[in-house]
Amino acid sequence: MEKISSKGLYIGDPHFQSGSVSSRKDIYLDSISLKFQESLEIARDRSLEYVVILGDLFNAAEPMSIVRNKVIEILLRGNDGKRWPFDIFAIMGNHDVHSHNIKTIDRTALKTLQIVGLVQICDISEKYGIYFGHYQNEIETKKVITDFPIIAIHSNITPDFSYNSIMVKDFEINPNNKLVISGHYHSGYDIIEREPGVFFANPGSLGRVSADDINHIVKVAMVELTQNEITNIEYIPLQKAQPIDLIFDIETINARKQHKIDITEFINSIFVAKTSINKESDIISSIKQFGSETNTDQEIIEEAIKRVLQIKPLEEISDD
Numbered sequence: 001m002e003k004i005s006s007k008g009l010y011i012g013d014p015h016f017q018s019g020s021v022s023s024r025k026d027i028y029l030d031s032i033s034l035k036f037q038e039s040l041e042i043a044r045d046r047s048l049e050y051v052v053i054l055g056d057l058f059n060a061a062e063p064m065s066i067v068r069n070k071v072i073e074i075l076l077r078g079n080d081g082k083r084w085p086f087d088i089f090a091i092m093g094n095h096d097v098h099s100h101n102i103k104t105i106d107r108t109a110l111k112t113l114q115i116v117g118l119v120q121i122c123d124i125s126e127k128y129g130i131y132f133g134h135y136q137n138e139i140e141t142k143k144v145i146t147d148f149p150i151i152a153i154h155s156n157i158t159p160d161f162s163y164n165s166i167m168v169k170d171f172e173i174n175p176n177n178k179l180v181i182s183g184h185y186h187s188g189y190d191i192i193e194r195e196p197g198v199f200f201a202n203p204g205s206l207g208r209v210s211a212d213d214i215n216h217i218v219k220v221a222m223v224e225l226t227q228n229e230i231t232n233i234e235y236i237p238l239q240k241a242q243p244i245d246l247i248f249d250i251e252t253i254n255a256r257k258q259h260k261i262d263i264t265e266f267i268n269s270i271f272v273a274k275t276s277i278n279k280e281s282d283i284i285s286s287i288k289q290f291g292s293e294t295n296t297d298q299e300i301i302e303e304a305i306k307r308v309l310q311i312k313p314l315e316e317i318s319d320d
Contacts (some may be wrong), residue, residue: 001147001176003227004129007052008086009043010118010152010221011036012183015095015207017059020068023211023306026247029290033070034240037078039220041208042236043086044079046222050086053119054183055093055135055154059209061108062098068109075118090119092134093154103135122280124148129225135184140166147176149228157182157202159189168192168200178230186213191233199230214244266291266300290301 014032058067062123076083080247083151090096098104105111105121113119124131126144131146133139133153140156153171156165157180171180181201188204200265203221205213218241226234284305291301 001228004127004149004225005227006050006225007046007048008052008128008223009039009046009048010054010181010201010203010223011039011206012054012188012203012220013056013186013205013207015056015059015205015209016067016071017061017209018064019092021209022080023248026242028209029067029070031167031242031247033074035218035238036071037074038238040074040084042222048086048222050125051084051088052132052181052209053088053128054152054181055091056095056205057090057093057113057119057182058109059172059207061094061096061104061110063109068112071109071113072075072116072118072124077114078081078237081084082219087125087128089125089130089132090114090121091132091150091152091154091183094135097135100135100137101232127142129228139215140164143172147174149176149225149230150176150223151177153180153182154184155182156184157200158185159192159200168194170256171200173198176228178225178228179223179233181223186218187216191235191284192273197229199233201233201235208244208247211248214248216253217241223256230295266296266304269294285315 008081014036016032018029024122030110040051057071072257075088078084090113092102092105092110094100097108098111110121114121122132130150130152131144131148133144134141135154144153156166157171158165159168161167173180178197179199179201183202185202186205188202194199194200201221203219204216208214208218217237219235219237219287222234222236223230287301287304
């Protein structure tokens, strides 16, 4: 393979959307627009050659027009009224398409950006040495086969075990692959050199769309490739990303977390105390009885019943 040298910026999961986001106190569209703008300015000011959006540019395949237009405005005129001086690539994330199916791309806002020439959607970039891994169902179980030094992918790759993910240590590569940089996993993680000269990175999501996203520092990743070897990876924190206490209702988030813990503990306590509960038992009556005996809040009792109904087939449960 021809030896490639390039410099680029990687942006994780912006999730552009309108309206309010649960537990956030600000206007999400305004906040994500400022961070996206700053990310592109970093690429411009550092004279980088390209930008890669690591999937989920949009939170929905066909967002409201105000969302689509905001992204178009930034991509088209954000550089002081001019086009940005670098190539912009977009990986298809699960939120960018209908029903998590990339075959529906022709009916999406992301496709509109490609048609008007604002982003490129492709499988490879020979110029920059990148393989683009677009989302597909169970992508974590599928082997990536490419000789390009950089694999940029929308996949749940994690440093530690988590549900429906593949761990960094288990991701298969060949000797030509030098960097796997991923989106999808919003928390991100520190740069990992899994073996000499082979790196894994995830800067975390640009958009913080839930209470699960409050703990990571919002940043982008700059990557330098020299003659097919990774010579520099740098995480760059964004100055326009507000501290979590200014944008999130921390008190409400903590109360919800405690509420979830209370419900989980209550359900577990029932099955410890009521060892006779089985498929033929009147589970709902047992929940109500145990709740009364333990002076549990009615709200927790009702939520516990809802959860059990979701877990067990209805024909196995009788209500009084």
